[in-house]
Amino acid sequence: MATEVLQQDAQAPARAATLYHIENPEVENKAERFLNAFAAVLHFTDYKALLDSYCASSAKCGRCVASCQVYQVSRDPRDIPCYRSNLLLDVYRRHFTVGGWLKAHIGGGWSLTDALVDEMADIFYRCTACRRCTLECPLGIDHGLITRLGRYILSMAGIAPKALQVSVREQLEGETRNTSKLPEPALVDTLEFLAEEMAESLGVKLEFPLDQPDRDYGFFCAVSDYLMEPDTLMGNAAVLYAAGDWDRWTIGSRNFDAINYGLFYSDWHLERIIKRLVGEAKRLRAGTLLIGECGHASRSACQFVPVFAGQDELPVKSFIEYTLECIEDERIHLDPDIVTEKVTYHDPCNIARSGWIVEQPRRILRSFVKDFVEMTPHGRTNYCCGGGGGLVSMDETHEWRMKVAGRVKAEQIRATEAEIVVAPCANCKKQLKELVDYHELPCRVMGLHDLVLRAIDIPGGKSARQRQDEAALAATA
Amino acid sequence: MEHWLELARGPLFAFTFLVMGLGLARHVLLQVHGLVTRKGQRLRQAPWRRIASSTLSWAVPVGHLDRSTLVMTTASFLFHIGAVVVPVFLAAHVALWSGFLGVSLPALGEGAADLLTALTIVCVLVLVAYRLMTPRARALTRASDYGVLGLVLVPFLSGFLAAHPTLNPLPWSWMMLLHILSAELLLLAIPFTKLAHVVLFPFDRLSEVHWQLRPGAGDRVAAALYGEEAHV
Ligand code: SF4
Ligand code: SF4
Numbered sequence: 076m077a078t079e080v081l082q083q084d085a086q087a088p089a090r091a092a093t094l095y096h097i098e099n100p101e102v103e104n105k106a107e108r109f110l111n112a113f114a115a116v117l118h119f120t121d122y123k124a125l126l127d128s129y130c131a132s133s134a135k136c137g138r139c140v141a142s143c144q145v146y147q148v149s150r151d152p153r154d155i156p157c158y159r160s161n162l163l164l165d166v167y168r169r170h171f172t173v174g175g176w177l178k179a180h181i182g183g184g185w186s187l188t189d190a191l192v193d194e195m196a197d198i199f200y201r202c203t204a205c206r207r208c209t210l211e212c213p214l215g216i217d218h219g220l221i222t223r224l225g226r227y228i229l230s231m232a233g234i235a236p237k238a239l240q241v242s243v244r245e246q247l248e249g250e251t252r253n254t255s256k257l258p259e260p261a262l263v264d265t266l267e268f269l270a271e272e273m274a275e276s277l278g279v280k281l282e283f284p285l286d287q288p289d290r291d292y293g294f295f296c297a298v299s300d301y302l303m304e305p306d307t308l309m310g311n312a313a314v315l316y317a318a319g320d321w322d323r324w325t326i327g328s329r330n331f332d333a334i335n336y337g338l339f340y341s342d343w344h345l346e347r348i349i350k351r352l353v354g355e356a357k358r359l360r361a362g363t364l365l366i367g368e369c370g371h372a373s374r375s376a377c378q379f380v381p382v383f384a385g386q387d388e389l390p391v392k393s394f395i396e397y398t399l400e401c402i403e404d405e406r407i408h409l410d411p412d413i414v415t416e417k418v419t420y421h422d423p424c425n426i427a428r429s430g431w432i433v434e435q436p437r438r439i440l441r442s443f444v445k446d447f448v449e450m451t452p453h454g455r456t457n458y459c460c461g462g463g464g465g466l467v468s469m470d471e472t473h474e475w476r477m478k479v480a481g482r483v484k485a486e487q488i489r490a491t492e493a494e495i496v497v498a499p500c501a502n503c504k505k506q507l508k509e510l511v512d513y514h515e516l517p518c519r520v521m522g523l524h525d526l527v528l529r530a531i532d533i534p535g536g537k538s539a540r541q542r543q544d545e546a547a548l549a550a551t552a
Numbered sequence: 553m554e555h556w557l558e559l560a561r562g563p564l565f566a567f568t569f570l571v572m573g574l575g576l577a578r579h580v581l582l583q584v585h586g587l588v589t590r591k592g593q594r595l596r597q598a599p600w601r602r603i604a605s606s607t608l609s610w611a612v613p614v615g616h617l618d619r620s621t622l623v624m625t626t627a628s629f630l631f632h633i634g635a636v637v638v639p640v641f642l643a644a645h646v647a648l649w650s651g652f653l654g655v656s657l658p659a660l661g662e663g664a665a666d667l668l669t670a671l672t673i674v675c676v677l678v679l680v681a682y683r684l685m686t687p688r689a690r691a692l693t694r695a696s697d698y699g700v701l702g703l704v705l706v707p708f709l710s711g712f713l714a715a716h717p718t719l720n721p722l723p724w725s726w727m728m729l730l731h732i733l734s735a736e737l738l739l740l741a742i743p744f745t746k747l748a749h750v751v752l753f754p755f756d757r758l759s760e761v762h763w764q765l766r767p768g769a770g771d772r773v774a775a776a777l778y779g780e781e782a783h784v
Contacts, residue, residue: 124586132749137689152691217759343770
């Protein structure tokens with residue numbers, strides 16, 4: 076069936092092969108490789124029951140379509156969630172069920188072709204796997220899961236985005252063991268730099284704990300935070316310091332990157348990266364994995380450490396939860412008079428819709444932000460930033476993310492008239508900053524702890540008020 | 553004619569009902585078996601409360617109404633009520649059930665039955681129109697989707713006409729035979745078409761369970777395809 080649609084569309088203007096760069100575009104015998112990979116996946120994993128159930132009952136009603144931020148803008152039938160998922164379901168029906176086999180042999184049906192594999196390689200990366208459509212499907216068909224499964228099979232057939240592959244390879248098999256190729260000495264430098272910054276701005280002398288054994292918290296953030304988000308990191312550090320937990324946490328030098336692109340396209344990578352994190356926490360004998368501000372990193376750790384390492388093996392906590400605890404136990408104080416701008420909050424799909432973090436950041440923000448506005452919709456039904464599912468890490472998808480996938484988000488932000496958009500996620504922040512530039516939105520994007528950093532009072536150091544006065548003085552001077 | 557009607561109502565019905573029952577039981581057993589043998593312990597880690605509440609939210613989908621899907625959702629919701637209530641609780645069917653299964657069910661009043669049947673027919677027509685007229689639905693719809701709607705429509709329509717001699721263009725017994733045979737065709741089709749969602753929908757909703765991936769599977773897939781020393 077899917078082939079029929081393809082043929083119908085043969086006259087339609089051809090679009091670029093894929094939005095993104097495939098690492099090895101010249102793979103041969105794609106159909107055969109895809110089927111082999113599919114067979115191996117079916118054999119060793121649990122997806123069969125799900126595929127059987129989806130194949131037997133897929134309603135294809137079109138109900139969920141309106142909820143997809145990609146289709147809303149593109150209006151391309153190929154961006155309809157059930158259309159995309161059906162490409163994979165059709166291959167399953169045809170090649171892995173008795174009915175499909177019979178039909179093909181009696182009715183002279185179709186078989187998987189290289190062109191159809193190309194079509195899947197394109198289409199499975201035109202979805203941000205945000206799972207918003209799942210909320211609107213009466214049957215609960217999970218297109219995020221199917222998209223991801225399609226990508227997984229493609230990657231096992233040797234077809235995967237170059238940007239993701241290169242990063243994961245460095246993280247799992249390279250020297251530096253992280254996705255940004257940040258060598259350990261550079262990490263040490265960064266931590267020293269952060270300590271100096273904090274000494275100057277917060278008025279406290281401190282040294283970042285590296286490789287300290289037996290601490291309560293092993294801290295892992297997206298490695299990009301070390302390179303590009305010093306305020307997020309200093310916000311994290313300020314909370315730990317102000318709460319009196321400075322000697323209860325550590326960073327590990329062997330593995331400090333919580334990024335897990337496996338969540339976007341491969342069970343194999345997902346599990347290996349999780350095991351790396353757990354291994355590092357074990358090496359340091361850390362009590363709890365404390366995950367920095369990052370949607371997909373938090374979700375992958377929280378959801379998959381229990382799955383892959385065993386239930387109760389190692390507790391996982393997101394830094395947002397930790398900060399909220401500190402506020403509610405009155406272990407830190409945030410000055411409510413510092414942040415006077417209008418602030419809105421973007422829910423990262425991975426922790427809001429696919430996770431457990433909706434109210435916590437709002438409780439934090441409401442505790443010190445004077446003018447907080449919500450986007451419509453927000454929380455679990457929030458729109459994806461348009462860069463989810465790994466797309467934001469593929470620079471070549473920029474135009475599509477700006478014009479198509481992120482358009483709805485940009486309008487949503489504009490409508491709030493907020494001056495600050497808070498997004499506690501490395502991926503979302505990158506995409507939103509690009510959106511703000513591209514659509515010329517009158518606001519700034521920052522992490523949750525960037526804002527916390529502005530308002531936090533540092534016991535034994537400078538209060539938020541003091542710092543604000545100093546900054547004002549410096550500005551007039 | 554009486555003879556044919558008896559045959560259709562009796563042994564043929566028993567046969568189709570049995571095929572449907574077995575076909576649906578197979579679906580359920582395969583699902584349960586797949587989940588229990590494959591997922592095992594991990595079943596306990598799934599967010600069951602969230603699954604239950606999202607499933608329940610669709611029982612009466614008022615929380616899911618918005619402008620772009622209003623007509624389709626309403627038609628679909630009302631259709632499902634009619635499609636369950638009429639076949640089971642219509643007076644003539646209740647008599648059939650008590651003969652077959654020995655259970656006595658309360659019967660719908662005549663007026664209510666008429667209304668509900670008519671409503672169901674209208675809803676099917678609305679759903680057909682929706683598929684024809686909305687670009688997004690048209691892009692998804694295949695011939696089999698219309699086929700299924702047709703399969704559902706005929707027994708309702710013929711049943712309604714058989715019960716209303718003034719509207720019925722055919723002799724009563726012909727219409728009745730059409731009604732019974734088309735209903736039996738529908739029963740037969742249930743396990744083999746997307747109508748299987750009558751039993752599979754709770755399993756469709758288990759995606760959160762399927763996110764509980766199988767430990768070690770990734771390594772085994774990679775080893776099977778690229779050998780033990782597989783690289784990223
Ligand atoms: S997962 Fe998100 S991007 Fe993908 S089809 Fe659904 S709503 Fe659209
Ligand atoms: S995923 Fe669900 S809501 Fe969307 S078209 Fe398919 S059956 Fe309908």
